[in-house]
Amino acid sequence: MTEVLAGQSLVLEPDERTRDRVLTAVLEHGPVSAAQLGKLLGLTPAAVRRHLDTLSRHGVIEVKLISNAKSGAGRPARRYVVSRQGQTEIGDDYLEIAKLALTELSANRGDQGVIDFAERRFAAMEASYRPLVDAAGSDVAARSKALAAALNADRFVATSNSLNPHSAMAAEQLCQGHCPIQELATTFPEFCDAETEVFSRLLGVDVRRLSTMASGGHVCTTHVPTGRAVVRKRDTAPADASGTSPIISNHQQERP
Template identity: 55%
Template sequence: MYSADKARKPTVTAARPAETEERTRDRVLQGVLTHGPVSAANLGELLNLTPAAVRRHLDALEKDRLIEVATHRQPGAGAGRPARRYVIAPRGHSELGNDYLDIARSALTMLQEAVGDDALRSFATARAAEMEARYRPIVEAAGSEIADRAKALAEAMTRDGFVASANVMSPPTSAAARLPEHLLASIQLCQGHCPVRDLAQDFTVFCDQETQIIADLLGVDVRRLSTMAQGAHVCTTHIPLGRVELPEPSVLPTPKTQDQTGT
């Protein structure tokens, strides 16, 4: 009886590490989705994992083609080996929620072939209108400042799975002497995940409509800088804030000439 109990213990104990490993790997995948491009060191700090643990899971996720390395050179770092930053791979996006992709692509293709491009555009417009109606009360409640509205929009999109952030881009004051007198301050609205990324690769109207509702909600003319549908790691939208006055350059007094002094 004692030996039978002892024989059962390894089976129970062995199952727990496997479950913990799986949960941790999911956390690492979500961490890359939320914070990517992100280094292994930064990700370990964010998830409270040891360097060895985070690298083990990153290697496994990269082997499964769920994440990939995007080389990234820090500004001002000079020549040398680019830093390794991890981002979600196309297969990882599929694992994270592109359900029924083949069915949706087939249905849209049939709609386009049977009725035409106008029908496809109408479908995308209706989807965009639903998004705008859902987000408008949230954005309006944030007030009239574009930065506050962009932040509220990013938070609402994140709740819908877009993993969005709104980052203010300020002019570099250290380089003011070499820059024009006026610069445009802006916000970059970044989306780390797109539920319709694979569909947008074939039907760009989805990206066009999404860009339009961002402009309508914020009340400014925006511009898409990159999209995942075109191969970028994130969708980035440029949102202008307004002109920023740079400090006036110091002017030295003009030396007096001999004629001016009369000497």
């Protein structure tokens, strides 16, 4: 890994490169234990703790004490997370670290590795939003508005506007004015795909991404069909000639 400062190339020492790997792993997997980090990175316990101690002294990471969720007995376990100071100091470096981590993941496991990572990231969003969306009932338009409210509460600056009401072409236009991972999604559109799939599952219908900020749009816009003639459950998608449902990447569906 090379950093460029004032027009000069600065090659990081092995310890610094390893420390960056430890920090990246804490960002990706935290709260995480020292033992888990060792297994993830192929480092000895002593090496992991040395780098964790250095990061802790600089205030970049901190320890969270996690109680035993099953029994509540015993001493709380030590887990490492990036501190608020660390998040502030990392700034744009986090983006570069994340891109590096995802690039290495893709190199080691192919596109499926990035897809799996993106799906795991958005699984937490789906679990968090599911009760809020389900509380809106079975009406798709109401569910879309509930989803927009949930997104808005998480500062996605979201709205859900009704189009062509009371017709077979009725739809909601779900818009997001802020994307915290826009730069990452520009390089790895799998994140947009994973989010769109979550929206489909939460709303119970096939949705279509019309634009994303990652692909140059001013907002992320998702078309949510609500008219009876067009609404269909995802698990009843028509099969192609081979008898299987066609699978199309959501970012391939986008319209300019």
